[in-house]
Amino acid sequence: MSTKKTAETEEPRVGVYICHCGGNISDHVDVKKVAENLEKVPGVAVAHTNMFMCSDPGQELIQEDIKSGKINRVVVASCAPSLHETTFRGAIKRADMNPYLYEHANIREQVSWVHHGEAATAKATSLVTAAVAKAKELEALDPIKVDAARHATVIGGGIAGLRAALDLAQRGIEVALIEKSPFLGGQAANLERIVPTGERAADLIQDLAAKVMADSRIRVYTCSRIVKSEGYVGNFKITLKTQPPDSQADLEKLQEVAAKGEKPGRFVPFAGFLAVKVPTTASEQVLDSGAIVFATGFSTYTPRDGEFGYGQNPEVITLPQLIRFMSQEKSRGRSLTINGRTIRRVALVHCVGSRQIPGIHEPDADGGLNEYCSRTCCAATLQAASEIRERYPLTHVLEYYRDIRTYGRGQEEFYERASENHVMFLRYEPEDPPQVERLSKGNFPLRVTVKDTLTFGEALSADVDLVVLSVGMVPSRIADLVDMMKLPVGADRFLQEVHPKLRPVELANTGILLAGTCQAPMDISEACNAAAAAAAKATSLLSKGYVELDPFVAQVDLSRCKGNGACVAACTVDAIVMQTVEVDGQSVERAEVNPALCTGCGVCVAVCPENAIDVKGWTLEQYEAMVDAIVAD
Amino acid sequence: MEPSRELNFDALVIGGGIAGLQAALDLADQNFKVAIVEKDATIGGKMIRLSKVFPTLDCASCITTPKMAASAHHENISIFTYCDLTSLKRDGQEIKADITQMPRYVDADKCIGCRQCEYGCPVYVPNHEEGNFNFRKAIYIPFSNAIPQIALMDVENCSLCGKCAKVCPTGAVDYFQQPEDFVIRAKTAVLATGFKLTPMDQKPQYGGGKIQNLISSLDMERLLAPHGPYQRVIRPSDGKEPDSIAYVQCAGSRDKTLGVPYCSRVCCMYAIKQAMLLSGALPLADITIYYMDIRAFGKGYEQFFQNAKAMGIEFVKAKIAKIEQADNQYVRLRYEDQEGNGGVVEREHDLVVMSLGMVPDWNPAGVCDVACDTDAFIKSTIPSLAPTVTSIEGVFAAGVAIGPKDIVDTIAEAGAAAMEASKYLNALENPKAA
C-alpha cells in the first residue's frame, strides 16, 4: 500500500467531519460552531459538517478530500462507533487510504442525547479535539488474516437447526449438527397440526430430518453436548461429549419408541425423529469448525404451583398437554373426554408465563419475569378451541385473553373461525386475572371467575371441567454454553443479537450466529427464515477460506521486554506465551502474542512493569495525546 | 422499440427497499453479481422515509443509509433506479427481465448532484416525499440522503423556462431524453417489491379522505422525522400545536369490507412508537390510541407497549365507527364504549392519525406469472419450511411483498431469500453437489 508509507512520513493533516444526524445531534449541538472551533486546532486541514455523514454525499465528502490530497487522517464525529465505524472505514479504503488512519468521536449518545445548549457544544468540541489528537498519532495497520475452516457447527436439532444445517451443506460447507437428546425435531415434535397452514408437524420434521440424514456433508451427533470450546472465528475447537441418554424424559420416550418397535430413521409422535442408534458408551471428540450456529430453541413455561390452580387440581393442564391428550383421543363421541372424564365446558387462559408485569406478577426463583409476548400461543390456542368445537360439538369453550395476537398471514382466519364456532371470549386486564377455584359440591370441579372488560368489567363466573393454560416460551437452559463461550444474554434471558436491524442474526462474539427461538419467540416459518439468514451469514464468512480480523491486538516491544511474564499470567484468553529467543548470543524468554486469539482488552498493558506491551490502535501514547487535548483548556 | 442492451448477472433483485438491499448484500457478500432494479428515483424504500424505528428508537436514516451506501459501493452490486419492469419470465435456464429506464430528463452520467438546477428552478410543487406539507421544485433530488444523488425533472409541473439547463455546470439537463428499453438476464431473482398503505379515502364512514387534520401514519412519520418538513409537529390545517392527538388502529386492516381481512402487523407498534415520540416532542399533549387488540408480539415489543402505558399514553379498546369534521377543524371520533358504562361516545381531537394497513405495491398481473394468494401478496409455496420460495423455479421473495411484516422480520427474511437464491446458484454450478 503506497499511501501507508506516505501517511506515516508526512505531517498529519486531519479532516474533521461533523454530522447533524438529521437533527439528532444538531438540535442540541451547534455543529457549525464545533467545526469552526476545530478548524483552529493545529493539524486540522479541513472541518466540514453534513446532514448525514453516513449517507453517500457524506462519505463522498471524505473521499474527495483524501483524493485531492488535502488530508491523510480522518475524524468523524457522529453516533456511536458501533453503528458506523465500519461504514467510514470502508469509505476511506475505497478512496485508497489506510482505513485505520481514522478516529471516531461519539457526539450523539455521549453529547446531544444527554447535554443541551452551550455545554453540549463545548463537550462536543473537546471530544472531537481529543479525537484529532489521537488521529495525529495513528499508524497505518493491516487487518489480521486467518485461515477459516469450511465447516460449521450447528447446536440444536430442532426445526431451526435442521434448516440451518441443510442450507449450509447445500452451499458446500461441512456441518456438525449437535443435539443433546436422542431425537431431532425439538419442540415441534410435540405439535399436531401447525397454524396457519394445517400441515402436520410430523411431516415437516420427517421431511427436513430425512434430508439432513441423507446429506453426506452433515454429521449428526445426537446424545451429545459441547463440553469445551476454544478458538475464534474460522478456527473454533469444539470438544463434544456423546453419552447414553440419562434424562428421565428421554428414557421414557425411548421406551415408548422401543415398545412400538420403531427403528432409527423415522419420526415418532411426541418424541421426535430418532436419528441414529442410541450410544451405549461415552466418547469424546474434538471438531475444528469455522463458525457456530446457535439453534438451542426454547422450552415451555412451567406454571408455578397454584398459578391458575395448576399443580393443585388435576383438571388444570397446559396447552401442550391438551394437544397431546387430543391426539390420543380416538373416541368418536360428541364431547371431548380426557382420562375418561367428559368435558362439558373448558376454559382456555392466554398469556400464562408471558407478558408479565413488574409489580403485578410474581418473579420466578431467579428473580426474573417474562415480560415478553410469546407470539405463538394466541394462534395455537384459537386453533385448539376450534378443533374442540368442531370435533366435539357438545363441549363448550371459553377463552380468557388480554389481546388476541393473530398477526400472521392466515392467522386472523383462526380468530374468525373460533367466533363462528361459538367460542366465548372474555377479556381480562393483567391486574385482574381469572381466578380458578375448586368446587366442593355441584356438578363441576372448577369455577373460573373474571372481571370481563368486554362487558363493562362485570364479574363473570363459569363452572368448567377443564382449565387449559396457554403457556409461553422460555429459552432452553444453556447456562453452561453461555458461560463457556461468554455469550451476551438479554434482560429477557434470550440470546442477544448485536443489533436487531443491522446485524440481527449475529452475536457480538464474531463467528457465532443465531437461528430461531434461542433469540426470541417465533413460529416455525419465522424460525426457518432466521435459520436461513444465519446460514447465509455463515456462508459469506466462510466461503472465502479466510477471515479478516481487526488489528487492534497487543504488540510486544522486544527492545523493552525483559521476559518478566506478568502479561502471560494476566491474559484471560491465553493469547500470550513465552518464547525462547536469542538476544546478544544468549537464550532468553520473551513474550509473544497470538493476534488471532488476542481480544485487544489491554490487561497486559496495565501489568507490564517495563511498558513493553501496547495495543495497536490504542497505544498509551495515543491515550496520553487525547487526555492532554481534553485538559488543555 | 428494440432493447438497447442486454446485461447479465447471477441474481436480479426487484425492489430496492430494505428487503431488496439486504438480499442483494447477502448475495454479493457470497461473491455473486447482483442487479437491483427499483422503480423509484432512489433506493431505500419505506424505511428511509420513516422517523425513528421501534423498538430501539434508532433514527431510521441512521440504520438505512449505511445499507444503501454499502449496496451502492459494493463491487458486486449494480443499481438501476427509476426503472419500469415490464416483464419478468423464466427463459430456459435463465430469468429474463424487460426493463424500461424512465427518462429523468437529466443525463445520469453527467449529473454531479450539485443541485444547482433545483436552486434555480422557479416552480414550487407540493412535496409528496414530505406528505405534501412543504414544497419542492420541478427539478429536484428526492431527499438529502437519496441514492443515487441524481436530479430528475417532474415534467408535469415544469414550465419549460430553461433555467435549470442554464445553471447546470455539466450540461446534464436534457429536455428530450427518451425512455430506454433494456434486458437483464440472471440465473435467479428475488422479488422484494414491498407495500403501499391502504388508501385514506376508502371508507365513507371515515370521511372519504376529506377531513382536515386527519392524516396518515406515514405523514406523521414525516412530521416526526428530525429533518422533517416543519422540524416540529403541528396541525396541518392552521399550524396550531396540537393538544390532543389520537390514533385510529386497524384503520385499513382486519376489515373484510375493504378486502383487507388480515392484520398488517406493524401498525400497533408504529402507533405506539409515534405516540412515544410525540410525548417527547409535545410533553403537554394528550395522546390516545383506539384499538381492538394491541399486537406487540416481537422481541422487546411488549415491554415497549408497557412503557408507553407507563408514560401516560391512553389506550382505549374500541373500534372507531365514524370520523367527522368538528368545529374549529377538530376531528370527532365516534365509538361504542366497552370499558366504561357502554353507549356511544364521541370525542374530539386536534389531530387524528389513521393507522393504515399494508397492501402489496406491485401487482404482477401481465408482467410476471408468479402466483399470488387471495390476499394479493405473493404466494409462498413452502410456507413453513422455506417461506421465500415462490411458484416460479429460481424466483424467491422477501419482505412485505410476501406478507406484511416489520423491519426486523423483513431483514431476516431477506437473508433467507438470499440463502435460497445462493443455493439455487450453487446447484446450477455444481449439479452433482445439490
Ligand SMILES: Cc1cc2nc3c(=O)[nH]c(=O)nc-3n(C[C@H](O)[C@H](O)[C@H](O)COP(=O)(O)OP(=O)(O)OC[C@H]3O[C@@H](n4cnc5c(N)ncnc54)[C@H](O)[C@@H]3O)c2cc1C
Ligand atoms: C407509518 C409506518 C411506520 C413504520 N414504522 C416501523 C418501525 O418503526 N419499525 C419497523 O420495524 N417497521 C416499521 N414499519 C414497517 C416497515 O416500513 C416495513 O417493514 C419495511 O419498510 C418493509 O420493507 P420492504 O423492503 O419489504 O418494502 P418497501 O420499503 O416498500 O420497499 C419495496 C421497494 O420496491 C420498489 N418496487 C415496488 N414495485 C416495484 C417494481 N415493480 N419494480 C421495481 N421496484 C419496485 C418500491 O419502490 C420500494 O422501493 C413502518 C411502516 C409504516 C407504514
Ligand code: SF4
Ligand atoms: S401470543 Fe397471545 S397468548 Fe401468547 S403471550 Fe402473546 S398475547 Fe399472550
Ligand code: SF4
Ligand atoms: S397491527 Fe394492530 S392496528 Fe395493525 S392491523 Fe394488526 S391489530 Fe390492527
